[in-house]
Amino acid sequence: MTEHSSTIAEKAHENIRKWLHARHAQERLAKGKVAENVGPYIVVSRETGAGGSAIARLVGEKLGWDVLDKEIVDYLASEYGTSRSLVEFVDEKHLSWIEEVFTSWIEGLEFTSSTYVHRLNHLLLLAAHHGNVVIVGRGARFLLPRERGLSVRVLAPLDFRVEQVLMQRGLNEKEARKFVEESDREREAFIKEHFHRKSADPHLYDLVINVEKLGQEDAADLIAQAARAWMKTSGVTVTPS
Numbered sequence: 001m002t003e004h005s006s007t008i009a010e011k012a013h014e015n016i017r018k019w020l021h022a023r024h025a026q027e028r029l030a031k032g033k034v035a036e037n038v039g040p041y042i043v044v045s046r047e048t049g050a051g052g053s054a055i056a057r058l059v060g061e062k063l064g065w066d067v068l069d070k071e072i073v074d075y076l077a078s079e080y081g082t083s084r085s086l087v088e089f090v091d092e093k094h095l096s097w098i099e100e101v102f103t104s105w106i107e108g109l110e111f112t113s114s115t116y117v118h119r120l121n122h123l124l125l126l127a128a129h130h131g132n133v134v135i136v137g138r139g140a141r142f143l144l145p146r147e148r149g150l151s152v153r154v155l156a157p158l159d160f161r162v163e164q165v166l167m168q169r170g171l172n173e174k175e176a177r178k179f180v181e182e183s184d185r186e187r188e189a190f191i192k193e194h195f196h197r198k199s200a201d202p203h204l205y206d207l208v209i210n211v212e213k214l215g216q217e218d219a220a221d222l223i224a225q226a227a228r229a230w231m232k233t234s235g236v237t238v239t240p241s
Contacts, residue, residue, distance in 0.1 A: 037129055038125065038128040038129045038131070038144060038145060038148045038149075039128060039131055039145070039148030039149050039236050040131055040132065040149060040236045040237070041127070041128045041131065041132075041133050041134070041135060041144065041148065041149040041150075042056075042059060042133075042135070042149060042151075042152060042227055043135050043140045043141045043144070043150070043151045043152065044056040044059070044134060044135070044136050044137070044154060045137055045141055045151070045152065045154070045199055046154040047154065047155045047156065048161060048165070048180045048183035048187070049156070049160075049161030049162065049164045049165045049176075049180050050154045050155050050156045050161055050164075051156075051164065051211055051216050051219075052136060052137070052154040053069050053136050055154055055219050055220050056069060056134045056135075056136045057069075058216060058217060058220030059134050059220045059223045059224050059227075060134045062220060062221065062224040063134075063224055063227065063228075064132070065132040065133055065134050066127075066130075066132060066133045066134070067133070067134045067135075067136070068124075068134070068135045068136065069136035069137075072091075072120065072123065072124075072138060073087050073088055073091055075123065076116070076119055076123065080119060087116065090113045090116045091116070091138070092137060092138055092187050093113075093186045093187075093189070093190055113193075113194075114194075117194050120138060120139075120143070121143050124138075124140050124143050124144060125143070125144070128144050128148070131238065132238055139190070139191055139194060139195050141205070142191070142197060143195075147234075148236060150206050150207065150223075150227050150230050151204065151206050151207075152205060152206065152208075152209065152223055152226075153199075153202065153204075153205040153207070153208045153209070154211060154219065155209070155210055156210055156211050156212045157210075157212055158177075158180065160212045161180050162177045162180050163176075165180055187199060188200065206226070207226050209222060209223070
């Protein structure tokens with residue numbers, strides 16, 4: 001991990017702890033009126049290799065908002081004493097019954113993919129309650145009140161995505177294609193298992209962007225502009241820092 005990325009991770013971890021220990025957040029969410037107590041937030045769902053994580057970072061910079069991506073894995077691992085490698089093993093993945101048995105055996109009966117989703121739900125609700133946050137993937141679109149946030153799907157043709165992964169990971173074409181296709185299948189199966197929806201359904205999102213010709217910077221500009229327009233018309237306002 002570079003010094004820059006380490007600093008980003010530390011800041012995100014500090015923010016998450018702040019949200020979790022904010023008494024007013026716990027009390028308001030405990031009242032059960034979740035839809036009235038969260039937002040604004042942006043959820044970025046993405047196809048593998050489409051650059052969704054990088055675009056989410058750019059959106060966060062343009063709006064001055066926090067971003068949650070791999071920080072989610074870091075926090076869930078440290079907060080619950082679960083090994084990071086095991087959290088990564090279940091992160092956005094569908095587990096077979098034998099894999100569920102394996103993970104439970106490694107970490108004790110307290111840890112399964114359902115446990116992961118439950119902990120994830122709690123974290124994302126608190127982050128969305130704080131507001132001004134961009135969340136990458138992990139079924140956040142289905143965990144948070146839709147009317148309080150903007151949901152975006154970032155995609156691109158398969159060959160384009162394979163080429164991006166090939167360049168970023170130093171793989172050959174065959175390896176890159178396998179990685180993209182398997183990652184897409186795992187994420188789709190994760191959404192289907194836990195939320196009973198199809199992540200590729202465009203009707204689930206407020207904005208769908210094909211980044212093949214648009215590029216990451218312009219895609220981020222488009223999302224930021226859409227968020228500002230949505231907040232202006234919906235009455236959802238930026239949370240005071």
